[in-house]
Structure formats: structure tokens, C-alpha cells
Amino acid sequence: MNIAKPNSYRSGPDDRGHFGNFGGRFVAETLMPLILDLEKAYTAAKADPAFQAEMNGYLKNYVGRPSPLYFAERLTEHLGGAKIYLKREELNHTGSHKVNNVLGQIMLARRMGKKRIIAETGAGQHGVATATLCARFGLECVVYMGAVDVERQQPNVIRMEMLGAKVMPVQSGTRTLKDAMNEALRDWVTNVHNTFYCIGTVAGPHPYPTLVRDFQSIIGNETKTQMQEIEGRLPDSLVACIGGGSNAMGLFHPFLDDPSVEIFGVEAAGHGLTQLHAASIAGGRPGVLHGNRTYLLMDADGQIQDAHSISAGLDYPGIGPEHSWLHEVGRVNYLSATDDEALAAFQLLSRLEGIIPALEPAHAIAKVMELAPKRAKDHLMVVNLSGRGDKDVPQVGDILRGKSK
Amino acid sequence: MTTRIDIRFAELAKQGRSAFVTYVMAGDPDLTTSLDIVKALPKAGADVIELGIPFTDPMADGPSIQAAGLRALKAGMTLKKTLELVRDFRKDDNVTPLVLMGYYNPIYIYGVDKFLTDAKTAGVDGLIIVDLPPEEDDELCIPALKAGLNFIRLATPTTDDKRLPAVLANTSGFVYYVSIAGITGAAAADANVVGEAVARIKRHTRLPICVGFGIRTPEAARAIAEKADGSVVGTALVDALKNSLDAEGRATAKTVNAVAELTAALAQGVKGAQQAAE
Ligand SMILES: Cc1ncc(COP(=O)(O)O)c(C=O)c1O
Numbered sequence: 001m002n003i004a005k006p007n008s009y010r011s012g013p014d015d016r017g018h019f020g021n022f023g024g025r026f027v028a029e030t031l032m033p034l035i036l037d038l039e040k041a042y043t044a045a046k047a048d049p050a051f052q053a054e055m056n057g058y059l060k061n062y063v064g065r066p067s068p069l070y071f072a073e074r075l076t077e078h079l080g081g082a083k084i085y086l087k088r089e090e091l092n093h094t095g096s097h098k099v100n101n102v103l104g105q106i107m108l109a110r111r112m113g114k115k116r117i118i119a120e121t122g123a124g125q126h127g128v129a130t131a132t133l134c135a136r137f138g139l140e141c142v143v144y145m146g147a148v149d150v151e152r153q154q155p156n157v158i159r160m161e162m163l164g165a166k167v168m169p170v171q172s173g174t175r176t177l178k179d180a181m182n183e184a185l186r187d188w189v190t191n192v193h194n195t196f197y198c199i200g201t202v203a204g205p206h207p208y209p210t211l212v213r214d215f216q217s218i219i220g221n222e223t224k225t226q227m228q229e230i231e232g233r234l235p236d237s238l239v240a241c242i243g244g245g246s247n248a249m250g251l252f253h254p255f256l257d258d259p260s261v262e263i264f265g266v267e268a269a270g271h272g273l274t275q276l277h278a279a280s281i282a283g284g285r286p287g288v289l290h291g292n293r294t295y296l297l298m299d300a301d302g303q304i305q306d307a308h309s310i311s312a313g314l315d316y317p318g319i320g321p322e323h324s325w326l327h328e329v330g331r332v333n334y335l336s337a338t339d340d341e342a343l344a345a346f347q348l349l350s351r352l353e354g355i356i357p358a359l360e361p362a363h364a365i366a367k368v369m370e371l372a373p374k375r376a377k378d379h380l381m382v383v384n385l386s387g388r389g390d391k392d393v394p395q396v397g398d399i400l401r402g403k404s405k
Numbered sequence: 406m407t408t409r410i411d412i413r414f415a416e417l418a419k420q421g422r423s424a425f426v427t428y429v430m431a432g433d434p435d436l437t438t439s440l441d442i443v444k445a446l447p448k449a450g451a452d453v454i455e456l457g458i459p460f461t462d463p464m465a466d467g468p469s470i471q472a473a474g475l476r477a478l479k480a481g482m483t484l485k486k487t488l489e490l491v492r493d494f495r496k497d498d499n500v501t502p503l504v505l506m507g508y509y510n511p512i513y514i515y516g517v518d519k520f521l522t523d524a525k526t527a528g529v530d531g532l533i534i535v536d537l538p539p540e541e542d543d544e545l546c547i548p549a550l551k552a553g554l555n556f557i558r559l560a561t562p563t564t565d566d567k568r569l570p571a572v573l574a575n576t577s578g579f580v581y582y583v584s585i586a587g588i589t590g591a592a593a594a595d596a597n598v599v600g601e602a603v604a605r606i607k608r609h610t611r612l613p614i615c616v617g618f619g620i621r622t623p624e625a626a627r628a629i630a631e632k633a634d635g636s637v638v639g640t641a642l643v644d645a646l647k648n649s650l651d652a653e654g655r656a657t658a659k660t661v662n663a664v665a666e667l668t669a670a671l672a673q674g675v676k677g678a679q680q681a682a683e
Contacts, residue, residue, distance in 0.1 A: 016540065026509060026536040028465045030561040030586050033568055172471060173461065185464040190587040192563055288510045288536070289462060301483040302514030304461045 009256035009331050012322060017206020017292075020328060022321035025205040027291045030189045039207045041112050046214075051107065058103055062136070063093050065100075065218065069226035069382070074352040075368075082375035084368060085235070086355070086385045087223055087251065094132050096125040096358065096387030097219060097247040102198060104215035106133040109196035116140045116191065119198045120184040122149055122177035122243060123313030123360065124156025125387055126200030131165035141165040144183045146176035149312040155391045174306045177243070177316045181290055201244025202320030205291030209320050216250025223382055224254055231380055237262040239371065240384035241364040242334070243278075243313045245320040247386035256331060265323060266367045268309035269336035276308035279336040280319040281327050294321040310339035310399075311359035313387075337366035345369060346389065346396060358387035359396070406553050408530040409502040410578040413452060414613045414634065423630035425450060425675040426615055427668055428506065428639030430457035430473035431490055432482025433646060438656040439477070442646070443494050445665040447501040450672025453615075455533065455637065458487055458507030465535045467590030469640045472647065476654055484511045484520070488527045495528035504557060504578070506533040509545065517545055521552035531555030531578045539571045546575050555579075560606055562586050569609045579613040579635065580606060584620075590640035593619035600632035623674025630678035638671050 012019040025035060045051040059065045068088045076084045089097040102119075109117060117139050121127030127143040134141035143160055147169040150157055160167050173179035188197045202209045202216075220238075227235050238255060240248035242265045255261045270277035277283060280295040287296040289304060297305040297317035307317040326332040337345070345365035350356045357365060364383050372381055389396070417424050427446050432439050446454055459474040459482050466474070491503060505524065512520050512534070524532075532549055539546075539558070546556045555578030563586060564572050573580065582602060584594035603614050616629050617637030629636040642664055649663035650656060 025538065025540050027538060028535050028561075029538050029559045029572065030465075030563050030583065032538045032540065033563045033565065172468070178462065182462050182464045186467070186588045189465060190591065192586050288508075288513055290464070291536075293513075296510075298510070298514065300514075301485075302460075302511035303478060304510070 005329060009326065009329070010253065012325065013206060013210055017210070019322045019325035021286070022294050022324040023206055023209060023292050025291060026288050026293070027205045028189055030192055034192055035205055037112065041108055042207055042211050045108055045111060055104060055107060059218065063099050063103065064091065066222045066226070067091050069223055069230065072353050075349065078352055079369060079372040081377065082237070082372040082379040082381040083377065084372055085380065085382045087219060087382055089219060089247065089384060089386050090357065090388035094125070094129045095390065096129070097216060097250060098126040098200060099129040099132070100218055100250065101200070101212045101215040101246060102126065102129040102133050104211065105196070105198045106137060106139070109139070109198070110137060112196065114194060114196035116195045117198050118142045118144070118184050118187050118195055119200060120144045120177065120180040121200060122180065122315055123311065123358065124149065124153040124160065124391060125313060127165070127167070128156050128159050130198050131160040131163035134165060135163045142168060142187065144168050144170050144180040144187070146170050146174070146180045148175045149177065152395050153312050153391050154394065176307070177312070178304065178307070185290070201246040202249045202322060203244040203290055203292060203294070203318060209292065209322055212246050213249045213253055213322065216246050217253050219247065219250035219384065220252060220254035223251060227380065227382070234258055234261055235380040235382045236260065237264065237371070237379065237381045239264045239266065239364045239368050239381065241266045241314060241360045241386060242319060242323065243316050243360060244318070245323045247384050249320060249322060251382070251384045252332060263332045264367060264371065265332050265334045266363045267334060267336040268311060268314035268363055269338040270308040272338055273336065276306065277336070278307035278309040278315050278317065280317060281324070281334040282336050284317070286324065289318055292321045294324045295319050295327070310342060311363065313358070313360040314363065335367050337363040341366040343396065343399065355385070356389035356393070357385055358389050359392045361386045408555050408578060409500060410453065410504070410530045410555050413502045414579060417452065423633060423675055423678055424452040424613070424615060424635030425626065425672045426453040426455060426617070426635050426637040427451040427642055428455040428457060428637060429642055429646070429664065430459060430470065430477050431487040432459055432477030432480055433473045433643070434476045434650055434654060434656050434660070435480040436482065436486060436490065438660055440490050440493055441661045442664050443490065444497070445661055446668055447498060449665040449668035451501070451668055453502045453504065453635065455504045455506045455639070456487065456491065458484055458505055458511055460508045460511060463508060465588055467588045467640065469590045469643045469647070473643045484515050488523050491529055492527040502530045503528065504531040504533055505529055507535070509534050509536050512545065517548055521549055521554065525552055525554060529554060531557050533557045533559065533581060535559065539574065542575055550575060550577065557581055559583050562602065566605070569606065573610045576612060579615050580610060581637065582606060582614055582616045582633070583618050584616050585618050587618065589618060591619055593621065593625055596628035596632055599629060603633045623670050626671045627674040627678045630675040636675060642667055
């Protein structure tokens with residue numbers, strides 16, 4: 001493929017929401033006026049210093065930012081190569097990076113006068129973050145979650161209910177994240193007059209991929225400053241896991257125009273790329289779903305295929321459109337990690353650093369285990385620790401006990 | 406360009422009658438039965454046929470049509486076979502307008518140019534693609550118009566007067582007014598409210614306006630027929646089909662008749678309507 005290199009990797013999307021050939025607004029007419037309103041509201045909010053100031057207040061005192069950039073000394077020693085830093089998004093209130101985006105969207109919803117919030121969730125982290133901010137601001141909250149995920153992420157279901165949200169188990173299709181998103185879109189079409197759809201990743205119709213990216217970019221911006229303070233320079237590489245790609249985009253975006261920084265996104269390879277998996281770039285091709293054109297897992301007829309990952313948050317047959325573009329222009333390298341590799345990384349980080357990661361970023365750690373030993377000792381590698389593993393403890397416990405039997 | 410849709414609406418206008426538009430899913434519950442159903446529709450009184458293209462992730466459809474699509478896919482339906490079904494239907498019916506309705510991805514993957522050529526050759530007259538708003542007209546709408554197919558747009562209660570011209574700009578054949586903000590199979594809209602909406606759209610276009618979503622009974626179809634140029638029934642027909650299946654979801658001897666009988670009853674309702682004075 002012959003794709004011209006852009007002058008900047010950070011100027012997208014165009015005014016119709018396209019990143020190269022990806023993105024766009026593929027939605028039902030019922031939603032279109034609202035999506036245009038949202039774009040207007042977001043543009044106005046971005047230009048309003050009061051909006052940013054209010055956000056910054058909550059980010060500091062409610063979310064607990066900045067999150068630390070922590071030198072993982074024992075992991076570094078163990079792998080014997082690059083110097084590994086963890087961006088500690090798991091220390092945020094609610095336990096993952098998802099809250100950065102939810103805060104921004106809830107503040108937008110308030111500006112737009114919407115009193116009812118809906119969300120889709122896979123691992124439940126986005127659902128918990130949404131339920132949390134709805135509790136904080138007194139908004140009605142409905143969270144759609146695939147019935148399979150309701151089973152495997154029980155702790156988060158209980159949390160959402162305690163926070164006053166209504167969790168709707170989705171029985172259609174594969175009963176995972178993709179179906180939760182379908183059901184949320186159906187709710188939105190039905191209740192468009194009073195409802196704000198708080199999307200949990202850099203996907204959906206324009207302007208969602210952009211606004212979610214912007215709200216998550218605090219991860220990369222902080223990393224840049226912190227690394228400058230600690231090491232006096234830029235990092236040499238970045239690694240993050242990818243479900244829809246929001247934690248990855250948040251870390252990557254501020255560095256896209258720093259050519260010395262190598263960037264790695266890690267998709268979920270499930271049982272392996274020749275079997276059931278959730279790696280849309282490695283195993284998919286461009287198609288149109290959930291409001292945008294992007295890489296998708298599908299069959300020859302354009303029917304969407306079942307994804308599989310041990311991690312509910314990565315179990316999605318697509319990826320955000322900006323990632324598809326960054327893949328095609330070659331700025332980001334997309335790798336993948338299997339269920340077993342993620343499980344091994346989950347245990348390694350727990351034992352060496354005393355940090356139990358969520359299964360999602362365990363995929364990123366799994367690739368760090370491959371990449372770091374091949375890098376020099378002065379190579380600075382940052383991995384986004386997007387969430388903590390509390391929600392996964394019952395599931396991983398069962399798997400490990402089952403295995404050791 | 407004049408399609409079978411244009412001709413049919415011109416005839417109906419002359420007769421002073423509102424159109425009855427039926428929706429069924431291609432390949433539900435299997436290809437052969439589905440072809441028999443489609444063939445039976447005009448005889449039972451359908452003026453226009455909408456044929457659903459099955460898709461795994463129909464985000465604007467309720468449970469009935471979602472299930473219909475999955476039944477069709479499970480029985481091996483594809484877009485290619487949907488076009489074959491149309492071609493077979495056209496062997497004995499060259500007048501009833503046929504519109505394909507669905508989502509963009511299967512068409513995008515089939516290849517837009519090849520799809521338009523094959524659809525036109527098979528005897529398709531128009532397209533309704535739910536997830537292609539005017540903002541994405543370059544994708545399929547403009548090429549479809551060039552290929553001689555109607556591109557029928559959905560207008561909804563959220564499409565205000567400011568936006569209507571953009572929605573209507575490249576629309577042809579007819580306008581499909583979605584009577585409620587919602588998904589297929591949801592509750593019905595009040596016929597008077599619908600009447601006001603139709604009148605509002607009429608101020609912007611001379612195209613016929615058909616109304617769908619939530620119409621299930623002959624009485625409801627009749628009430629809508631008095632306010633609009635056509636009424637569309639989908640979920641009720643899909644439900645009648647489903648109720649005729651055996652425990653494994655396979656067609657029975659009753660299946661084709663179940664759909665045809667309800668079609669006839671609904672068509673009767675529409676024909677009893679007093680057309681609103683133009
Ligand atoms: C901790 C954590 N990391 C990553 C993800 C994947 O989402 P994204 O790729 O948008 O960051 C999730 C999703 O649920 C998550 O909970």
C-alpha cells in the first residue's frame with residue numbers, strides 16, 4: 001500500500017470526522033441531529049476556559065491526578081533490558097483510565113442539559129466510572145453490559161448497582177461488548193430527547209473518537225512532563241493494550257509527532273490469531289460498524305464475527321478509527337498477546353511489583369516481556385497500566401485453580 | 406430515470422389510494438420459503454416490497470427483526486443470495502417495486518460498484534440504508550442515483566425543518582418517515598401527530614411520503630393511510646412468520662400463508678382508507 005506520510009500525525013480528523021479513510025458518521029438519521037449538537041457543544045466547551053478549569057479541579061481532587069509515573073525496578077531487573085516505567089492509571093478513582101473520559105463527557109452532558117446517561121461496558125470499568133460520576137452529579141444512569149460479561153466481571157456489576165446505576169444484561173448476539181454497544185445505540189435512538197450516550201472508547205460516530213481521545217490525552221501529556229522531570233528527556237517507547245483503543249490513544253497521541261518515540265499497541269489474540277481472537281488489525285479488514293469505518297473482524301459477506309478474549313474489556317471485533325489510520329500510515333506498530341501470555345504477565349507483575357493489573361493491561365505487559373529484553377538498558381519504555389485487577393481476581397483465581405488441579 | 410417505484414406511486418395517485426408497503430427479511434427462515442413469501446406479497450395486496458438484507462448487528466432494529474436476520478444468516482443467507490432471490494422474483498413479476506433495506510457493511514464489503522450493477526440487473530428499484538445519513542452521501546447514495554436506483558431516505562421526528570432540505574436533497578422514489586424516535590417494533594405513533602409531520606415534510610418535497618415503525622394492525626394501517634402516501638408494516642409480518650415456525654425455527658406448511666393472510670388483512674385496511682384531500 002502506498003500511503004502518503006502526513007506532515008503531522010496529530011491534525012486529524014477532518015471536519016467530517018475522517019482519519020484518512022477511517023471514521024465518519026455512519027448512524028441512523030434519528031441520531032444525526034444530536035451528533036451535530038454534540039459536536040457544537042464540544043467545540044464550545046473546548047474554547048471555554050471555565051470548562052477546562054472545572055475539569056481540572058475534579059481531575060485533581062476527585063480522580064486523584066496526576067497519576068504517578070513509576071519506575072518498575074524489579075520488572076526491569078527481571079527482564080534485563082529497557083528501563084520500564086508504569087503509568088499508574090490504575091490508581092485513579094474507580095480503578096482505571098476510563099474515568100478521565102467519563103468526567104469530560106458527563107460535564108458535556110451537563111452543559112447540554114441532559115439528565116439521563118447511558119453507557120455500554122465490557123469489563124465494567126467504563127460502566128463503573130459512568131455510574132460513579134452520575135452518582136456524583138445526580139444523573140440517572142443505565143449501563144448496557146453483555147450477559148457473558150455480567151458473569152465474568154461480577155465485582156463491577158455489584159459496584160455499579162451500589163452506585164445507583166441500572167445494569168441491563170444484553171442477551172442478543174454474542175452477549176459481549178459489541179452487543180452492549182448495539183443495545184445502547186437502540187436505547188439512544190429511542191430516548192434521544194433526554195439522553196446522553198457516554199461512549200467508553202475512541203470509537204463510535206464522529207465526534208466521539210476525537211473527544212474521547214482529547215479527554216484521555218491527559219495520560220500522555222502527564223507522561224511527557226513526568227519523564228522530563230525524572231529522566232530529563234522523552235521516553236524511547238510506549239506500550240498500551242487496545243480494546244477500542246482509548247487508553248492507548250490517550251498515551252500515544254501527545255507523542256505522535258516525536259519521531260524518536262517507538263509506539264506499540266497490543267491487541268488481544270485470544271486463543272491465537274488462527275483461532276478465536278479479538279485482534280481487529282492483525283486479523284480484520286476495513287468495514288463499517290457502530291458509526292465509523294475501521295478495521296473489523298468479519299466474514300466474506302461483511303457479517304461481524306465473534307471476538308474472543310479472556311479480558312472482557314478487549315473482547316470487541318473492532319478498534320477506534322484513528323488507530324486504523326495510524327496502522328495504515330505506519331506510525332504505530334500493532335502487536336497482539338494471547339490469553340495465556342496475558343495470564344502469565346498478570347502473575348509476573350503481581351509477584352514482582354506488588355501490583356495486580358487488570359487483564360487488559362496485562363496484554364501490554366506481556367509484550368513488554370518480549371520487547372524490553374531486546375532493548376538497551378538506557379532505553380526508556382513506558383507501559384500504560386490502564387486498570388487494576390480487583391475485578392479480575394475471581395475469574396483469574398478460578399482459572400489458576402482449575403489449571404493447577 | 407423512472408423506476409418501478411415512480412410508476413407505482415403515479416398509478417396510486419391517479420387511483421387516489423395510499424400505498425401498502427411490506428417489509429420481510431430476505432432468507433427468513435430459509436431461501437426457498439422466503440422466495441415464496443416475496444412472491445405471495447403482491448398477490449395479497451402489497452404495493453411495494455421492502456426486502457431486508459440480513460446483518461449481524463442491526464442497531465436500529467428491535468428484537469423481532471434482529472431475530473429474523475439471525476434466522477436468515479443461520480440458514481446461510483448472504484447479500485449475493487439476496488440478489489439472487491430478487492432475480493428469481495422478477496421472473497414472474499416485472500411491475501412490483503422492490504426496495505432493499507439494511508445496513509451499509511455488507512454492501513461495502515461486496516463492493517459498491519459491483520453491488521449497484523448486480524442489484525440493478527437483478528431488478529432492485531431502490532435502497533434504504535439505515536446507517537447512511539446525508540453526511541455520507543458520497544459512499545453509496547450518489548453512486549446509486551447514477552446507477553439508476555432510487556435512494557430512499559429516512560426522515561424522523563428529530564429531523565427538523567432546518568435539516569429536512571439536506572435529508573431530502575438526494576432522496577428519490579419516496580420518503581420514508583419513521584413515525585417515532587425508536588427502533589423497529591416499538592410502540593405506534595398517534596396518527597394525528599404523524600399527519601402533522603407528513604404535512605410538514607410535504608412543504609419541502611413533492612415525493613410521496615410513506616410512514617413506518619409501529620404499524621401492526623389493519624386499523625392502524627388505515628389510520629396512517631388517511632394521512633400519508635403509504636404505510637409500511639414490517640415487525641407484524643415478521644412476527645406472523647415466526648409464529649408459524651416449528652420448535653427448531655424451520656418453516657412449516659403454514660408459513661407462507663401466515664404472512665400472506667396478514668398482508669391481505671392489512672392491505673384491506675389500507676384500501677378502506679379515505680385519502681386525505683390533497
Ligand atoms: C483497565 C482497562 N484497560 C483497557 C480497556 C480497553 O479499552 P480501551 O482500549 O478503550 O482503553 C478496558 C476496557 O474495559 C479496561 O477496563
